[in-house]
Amino acid sequence: MNTVQPIRDREKIEAMKRILRGSSLRDELLFTLGINTGLRISDILALRIKDVLKDKRVVERLELREKKTGKGRMVVFSPKTCRLIKRYLEEERVNAHKDEPLFLSQKGGPISRQHAYYILNQAARYAGITERIGTHSLRKTFGYFAYKQGIDLAMIQKLLNHSSQAETLRYIGITQEQMDQAVMKIDL
Template identity: 75%
Template structure:
């Protein structure tokens, strides 16, 4: 499996959202949910409408068991993500049943889109905004970690959120290079 990179440019992230929104809200939500939660694509694609919508409305937390680790997790959803879920459900999934996949395939089946299709959606959007680095579905998770780090979130917290065994693994995972670490030291000059 090839290593993919996080998307490190906010302008390109916004451009990708715009491109995906023009195709379907489903595709935009797939991207937004991934970069705002750090969930693996297998967990995102496994979501059902009942995971995000109750009789009271759109949930503000996802309660799930990770496919890879089998660990139970509760993941908060920010307001922007909740609003997008609401809009998506109202416009593209208004007649959906609670037990249906959130990211329903458009091929007439009652199944979620495939990992490959999710990869194709994300890659096409990334290429169209000029991203040349290797991008894949895991780029969403890495982008979450990268921007959490850039916002000053403690590395130990990011490590815990991504369920990594070491901070070194987390730094490598989110694309922090030796050159970037050297630059911090060289600029310090106390």
């Protein structure tokens, strides 16, 4: 199994959003949800409209049970993510039933993991991303940017349900060279 990388460049992230938006709001939302929540693709694709919409309003918090771990998790949506969900539901899913998948395929069920991979990989190539990208890159991108923004590593470890901080560092793609550079900056 080949390891995928986080998307480390904000400009490439914005380019991917524009490319995906050109395809559909669904594809842009899939990407945006992944990089802003750290959810696994299996949990994202399992979402139903009723999970994100209560009393005709987009929820700010989502409670779910992770498919992989079986653990409960509370996920908060940023205001930007909430606005995108609202726009998507109003423009592309206006007559959808609340029990339908949030990310509907042309065949009627939820889009598959393979199709999500294809969508993201195509957009990454158009955006000029040359690293290996997959559906797991969304989760890794979330972790990477949380780390770069100074969020405590223990918090990121908890958000990603990792067993150690070393695992989290490897997961988000922090290299030995980056750790060496951090130590060299101290130079007391």
